[in-house]
Amino acid sequence: MITEAMGKRSSRTLAVRVLEFYIDGFRRMTVGRTLWKVILIKLFIMFAVLKLFFFQDFLDARFTTDQQKADYVLEQITAPVQAQPALQQGGEL
């Protein structure tokens, strides 16, 4: 029981030490602060703007099941393309 308690304490201590390592590392950053700002702004633009408004997945936006997607792609590669008018982003079939 004592060993178990010591084990829990030492693993908690290790977790705290790792956490402190990261917190302290981030706190001491100099150029890193600017870089993190660049990374966060970039990720925001990519995921909250580009992905959301301009880069919807073409098939996901139009079909719900894999079979529907498979049928559509099969149609695309076997049927003459003139029968399929080009679409605007997010347009309906």
Place this chain on the structure above:
Amino acid sequence: MIENVNPAMVDWARAQFALTAMYHWIFVPLTLGITWIIAFYHTIYVKTGSEEWKNLTRFWMKLFGINFAIGVATGIIMEFEFGTNWSNYSWMVGDIFGAPLAIEGIAAFFLEATFFAVMFFGWNRVSKRFHLFSTWMVAIGSNLSAVWILVANAWMQHPVGQAFNPQTARFEMHNFADVVFNPVAVSKFTHTTSASMLFAALFIISISSYYLLKGRHVKMAKRSIVVAAVIGLLASGFVGFTGDEAAYEDAQHQPMKLAAFEGLYQGKKNAGLVAFGMINSGKKVGDDQDPFHFEIRVPGILSMLANRKFGSFVPGINDLVYGNAEQGIMGAAEKIEKGRVAIAQLDAYKKATKAGDAASAQAALSLFDQNREYLGYGFLEKPEDAVPPVGLSFNAFHVMVVLGTIFPLVFLAFLYYSYRGTLAEQKWLLAGGTIMFFLGLAAHEAGWIVAEVGRQPWAIQDLLPVTVARSNLTAGTVQTTFFMFLILFTILLVAEVSIMLKQISIGPEEN
């Protein structure tokens, strides 16, 4: 079928992908290569305990951090593009790419969350040995994560270990080992990583040369140069060796690419390699114009490169387009016919399955199977459509090769004058050294063009042309996002360059 495709949309989607990939490719090779050199610097510090080596290591680590931060996640944009602009392709390759890209993502996450943090935050806070171990793990891990992307890319160039499932319209993986140990993947990985090491060595030489010219951080610059030049020289040899392997793989699996980047229209025995020449960009396949305004060839070398045998026959563009019965080469016209049979049988299979006619479905599937390896050709309108842009492929290949020949001489010169102890007096060499980074970047981007433009018109070699891989979108939609990316990438590049230049001007003492 292809005449009905909206070519403007395909061109804009390709331009957008090229823009994204080439921008991403500014950062990736430096990240892959410089981690090794930093690991060597760090090892020397741990062995010697010298504070000067420690400052040197921290300085290059900081520049690496800037490059990594600006470059990180730019590759994700390509995944957005796959889903939006290239949805047919995305759907068809999902089963093949799922595993490698998932492994890459998980490996990158754990690497970045653990060893990156220890490498950057660990100074004086973890043991020297564990810190050094982390630096090496960053080098090994980042290069290993590149394996999976290159496996995916190599599969598009040489689609092995797969079979097309006509029910799901997907290429399904049948043999993971075949995909991972695809000979094209092996040559791509070794060529890319060794070229990245060479590029990182040039980056270090450029900045160190600048310091020596300015008379600043002289000791650090000289030490940085010696290690970088030794690694760069070794990497140069390996780049040459793996480049030879890459050309051999091209000859075996993508002979049209090899013919295009050598401007070889008429196949021949004992074919020569163009050492220097100006290609005639007005030449069209099948016309009588001379392919070159002038050229100097080294006899027999192309045959050796392509087949590992002097005097052997290397097919030219005309042989591959129009066929060469004497050499047993099937022309693109015959492949188009077989491809059209494959598509027609795919359509017949689809209809028979829908109608519940099992016998007809089986018959259609059997005929499809006999012609499936030519599937992609069925989408081409005419044999000449199987030819990539020859001028661009030729110029990109020769820029890459010429620069790749100059770099080892540069490393040798830096090592020679370092050995003589007169490097700081060689202003001409240092001035040249400052631009080496840009030449290295040009060589890398040219290499990307050779690999990706040279394989046109294929998204997947012989199986899926880019005109069919695309989404059914209007050109205007893709144009809008192209210019958005152009602006975003320009801003990010300006941000990187300004942060990087500021740190270079501060130098290592301020760390």
